[in-house]
Amino acid sequence: MSAILVVNSGSSSFKYQLIEMTTEEVLASGLVERIGDETGHSKHSNGQGSTELDLPIRDHSQGFQVMLEAFRANGPSLDEHPPVAVGHRVVHGGKRFFEATVVTELVKINIQDLAELAPLHNPANLQGIEAAQKAFPAVPHVAVFDTAFHSTLSPAAYTYAIDKELAERHRVRRYGFHGTSHKFVSEAAAEFLGRPLGDTKTIVLHLGNGASACAVSDGKSVETSMGMTPLEGLVMGTRSGDLDPAVLFHLHRKTGQSFDDLDTLLNRGSGILGLSGHGDMRDMVAAANAGDVDSQAALDVYLHRLKQYVGAYAAHLGRLDAIVFTAGVGENTPLIRAGALEGLGILGIEIDEERNASPERGPRLISTDASRVAVLVIPTNEELEIARQTLAVI
Numbered sequence: 001m002s003a004i005l006v007v008n009s010g011s012s013s014f015k016y017q018l019i020e021m022t023t024e025e026v027l028a029s030g031l032v033e034r035i036g037d038e039t040g041h042s043k044h045s046n047g048q049g050s051t052e053l054d055l056p057i058r059d060h061s062q063g064f065q066v067m068l069e070a071f072r073a074n075g076p077s078l079d080e081h082p083p084v085a086v087g088h089r090v091v092h093g094g095k096r097f098f099e100a101t102v103v104t105e106l107v108k109i110n111i112q113d114l115a116e117l118a119p120l121h122n123p124a125n126l127q128g129i130e131a132a133q134k135a136f137p138a139v140p141h142v143a144v145f146d147t148a149f150h151s152t153l154s155p156a157a158y159t160y161a162i163d164k165e166l167a168e169r170h171r172v173r174r175y176g177f178h179g180t181s182h183k184f185v186s187e188a189a190a191e192f193l194g195r196p197l198g199d200t201k202t203i204v205l206h207l208g209n210g211a212s213a214c215a216v217s218d219g220k221s222v223e224t225s226m227g228m229t230p231l232e233g234l235v236m237g238t239r240s241g242d243l244d245p246a247v248l249f250h251l252h253r254k255t256g257q258s259f260d261d262l263d264t265l266l267n268r269g270s271g272i273l274g275l276s277g278h279g280d281m282r283d284m285v286a287a288a289n290a291g292d293v294d295s296q297a298a299l300d301v302y303l304h305r306l307k308q309y310v311g312a313y314a315a316h317l318g319r320l321d322a323i324v325f326t327a328g329v330g331e332n333t334p335l336i337r338a339g340a341l342e343g344l345g346i347l348g349i350e351i352d353e354e355r356n357a358s359p360e361r362g363p364r365l366i367s368t369d370a371s372r373v374a375v376l377v378i379p380t381n382e383e384l385e386i387a388r389q390t391l392a393v394i
């Protein structure tokens with residue numbers, strides 16, 4: 001028996017899975033969300049069913065205790081399935097970590113040091129690691145970095161055109177994120193199509209709360225839309241994505257808002273939330289369908305940006321075998337998939353309406369048989385990918 005516990009800490013939530021690695025069977029999975037709010041929520045599922053709990057959760061350490069209690073109360077017993085290792089999602093690995101890494105004190109110092117480049121994510125990741133180390137002191141803890149898969153970006157792709165020395169001194173460059181998901185999904189796409197990974201050109205659209213696009217050429221990330229931080233690129237739940245940097249100077253001068261205020265504005269108060277008042281795509285689509293004008297306009301902005309990246313990445317790849325939609329929005333929203341690729345017959349992309357609307361889960365094809373490019377929906381599984389990489393390291 002060798003079970004691995006995976007902890008995926010987000011800024012205000014964390015997801016976990018206990019996976020038996022001999023079979024890759026998920027023994028339990030769960031979610032602790034709205035950490036730091038007055039109304040916290042947790043959900044724990046095992047082979048028998050799931051249990052939910054509403055209670056305020058102060059921070060990630062307490063969230064971790066809520067998870068342990070859910071295991072105690074509902075099983076499976078962690079004494080009967082003791083994890084042989086714990087795998088942790090860490091968002092920013094900077095230029096230091098290009099591979100899954102066993103967590104040492106020095107590694108933790110580095111993760112802390114990189115928090116200035118991912119203030120919403122790295123501190124939460126670190127809290128998760130510390131709580132897990134306290135609960136499981138005898139097993140190895142492994143950090144799997146979102147940035148790692150993008151270590152193959154060329155200098156042309158990762159360099160911002162600003163003063164070279166200044167950029168180097170302050171670590172200013174594109175790093176890219178969601179790499180664990182882009183890797184898992186692009187590999188699954190090649191497998192689905194029965195193509196060798198080493199000869200497959202794919203655009204992955206990871207559309208969750210955070211969202212990013214990635215051009216994957218023969219198994220390697222060659223371009224991705226998130227940059228030095230997870231703020232650049234696509235329109236997201238609460239993040240603006242691309243914008244003229246001069247907007248910040250203008251707002252600072254006009255409104256007197258500090259750079260911290262503007263940081264909060266762009267990271268937490270923008271995206272579809274800023275445009276429509278709804279940060280959750282389900283709510284925004286429902287409002288748009290009910291005729292809400294702001295939500296309809298926000299949808300247009302979201303899709304316009306998405307289409308732009310598809311076109312740009314097709315140009316970089318030179319040939320396109322597949323476009324893959326994944327994560328919460330990508331897996332569940334036919335309207336977004338159809339809208340993003342509408343009119344892209346010029347690239348050989350043709351969605352099949354019926355296939356796209358099917359409520360089926362699991363990896364599936366949603367393009368027509370005549371479409372030159374295969375359009376796929378592939379559920380991401382960052383936790384399984386983290387568990388596999390954790391097992392490989394230990």
Ligand SMILES: Nc1ncnc2c1ncn2[C@@H]1O[C@H](COP(=O)(O)OP(=O)(O)O)[C@@H](O)[C@H]1O
Nearest residue numbers: 207208209210237280281282327328329332333
């Ligand atoms: N069934 C669904 N239909 C439409 N959107 C969904 C559905 N389920 C989740 N989403 C959307 O997915 C987003 C969250 O995606 P997720 O991948 O869980 O994000 P994250 O990992 O960043 O928290 C939210 O905007 C949510 O509205």
Ligand SMILES: CC(=O)OP(=O)(O)O
Nearest residue numbers: 177178208209210230
């Ligand atoms: C890196 C990032 O944006 O992650 P998430 O989508 O989980 O917020």
Ligand SMILES: [Mg+2]
Nearest residue numbers: 208209210327
């Ligand atoms: Mg996510």
